[in-house]
Amino acid sequence: MPEWRAWALDGGPTSWPEALDSLEIDRSAVRDVARALLADLEAYTPLRVWPRSEDGYLAGLEEGAEPARLLDMPRFGEFPPGIDLGNFPGGPRNDFNDFANIGAVNHFHDFMVLSLEQFFKSYASYIARLAQSVEEYELAEEASTLSDLEVIQKDDE
Amino acid sequence: MTKQTAWYKNGIRPDDALLEMRFALGYEKRGNEYHARIESIEGEIAGTSGRALISIADTLVETVSTVTARGQELADAWGGDAAKEAVRELGVLRKAVIELAAAVGTVGEGIRWFGEEVYPCFADASVGSLIEDPIWDHEFGGNNCDCSLLYANPLSWTGFDSATCIRQEHEYYYEHSDRWITHPRDAIPVVNREDLYSSELGPFVNETERQAIEDRRLDPLTAYKTAAARRQMDRLNGYLEELHGFLPAKAICHFPDDA
Known part of the structure; x- marks a missing residue:
């Protein structure tokens, strides 16, 4: 069973360490922590931007080069219970009809994009502040740059 | 301070319009709405979307294990109030990522299951199997055809009046279908109406159609x-409801403030 499934069932791990009262700081260790977290955040980059080729076109439109297609949620049919699940016909991929996405899965998709965006911002901001606290300003700058990236850009942008 | 994102699953309605x-008339997809309904479901996209969500959840799991390990290192390497706050905030972030990974993975798994395991069975299946051009039992009255034409019975010397119709082919039009039924009467299998009504298909024949069958306005094959x-x-709807039931009722994430 994947870990996320176990977490969905039991709520996930709760134990978490607490820092000591002593005012000591091992700067290199804190810096290593900030670097490791930054490397982890960078792993999300393919999810966040469509790669662009040199001529400015979206490289993601080529076959095999696409990041996760966050914007392609399925339709489950034009009748209940399908329309309650997701993507009313004439939804996001029909330009002539801007009918709102009304299904549960569409709402979840919005939630997920919003949460990932917030996650990236919180994570990047946290790493930047951690790096600043040990005066690693370049590292902080690098982390701040990542907080500006959007979760994903639509095809037509 | 935290920033909250939340999702609450909305309700789901039964397909009351199924009956x-x-x-549907038409040269292609002739038969009924089934094909149109199936075509409006994006099963393949469901498969790929589900897998994409699962891979996002897996990435979030990686983050949780990284944060867990580094959080311990941070707590060991740094002490004091500022350190306590930093470690606590990282714990809040980890909790939010755990919530998000659990929700994204669960939804992804459900969508993938529907797209890859359920949908193909329905997309490929042909519905209805019956020999071509049968007639209802009440239309078959032995050789008691209502055709008024006289029939020269070649077997009259046997003493049996084996047929009363002069035509071996007799055209019928069923109002509730687009089928002109041409049937040589004696060669056509007979469908018993009561068998249909009492079979497992019975609940799926509506009152209008039952009446049309009784009035000989609906042919057996179409029915x-x-x-x-x-x-x-109806079965597919059951799977959709199962998918809906599998999705978490809600998902709430409290991320640490990015200010």
């Missing part, structure tokens, strides 16, 4: 295919 699923399509669609 009204109609026979069977429509009812079979409805039953098939």
Whole structure:
């Protein structure tokens, strides 16, 4: 069973360490922590931007080069219970009809994009502040740059 | 301070209109709405979307294990109030990522299951199987054809009046279908209406159609295919409801403030 499934069932791990009262700081260790977290955040980059080729076109439109297609949620049919699940016909991929996405899965998709965006911002901001606290300003700058990236850009942008 | 994102699953309605699923005229997809309904479901996209969500959840799991390990290192390497706050905030972030990974993975798994395991069985299945051009039992009265033409019975010397109709082919038009039925009467299998009504397809024949069958305005093949399509669609709806039930009721994430 994947870990996320176990977490969905039991709520996930709760134990978490607490820092000591002593005012000591091992700067290199804190810096290593900030670097490791930054490397982890960078792993999300393919999810966040469509790669662009040199001529400015979206490289993601080529076959095999696409990041996760966050914007392609399925339709489950034009009748209940399908329309309650997701993507009313004439939804996001029909330009002539801007009918709102009304299904549960569409709402979840919005939630997920919003949460990932917030996650990236919180994570990047946290790493930047951690790096600043040990005066690693370049590292902080690098982390701040990542907080500006959007979760994903639509095809037509 | 935290920033909250939340999702609450909305309700789901039963497909009350299933029995009204109609026979559709047309050269292609002739039969009923089943094909149109199936085509409006994006099963392949469901498969790929589900897998994409699962891979996002897996990435979030990686983050949780990284944060867990580094959080311990941070707590060991740094002490004091500022350190306590930093470690606590990282714990809040980890909790939010755990919530998000659990929700994204669960939804992804459900969508993938529907797209890859359920949908193909329905997309490929043909509905309704009955020999071509049968007639209803009440239309078959032995050789008591209502044709008024006289029939020269070549077997009259045997003493049996084996047929009363001069034509071996007799055209019928069923109002509730697009089928002109041409049938040589004695060669056609007979469908018993009561068998249909009492079979597992029975609940999927609506009152209008029952009346049309009694009035000889609906042919057996169309009635069977429509009812079979409805039953098939009813099963598919059951899987959709199962998918809906599998999705978490809500997902709430509290991320640390990015200010």
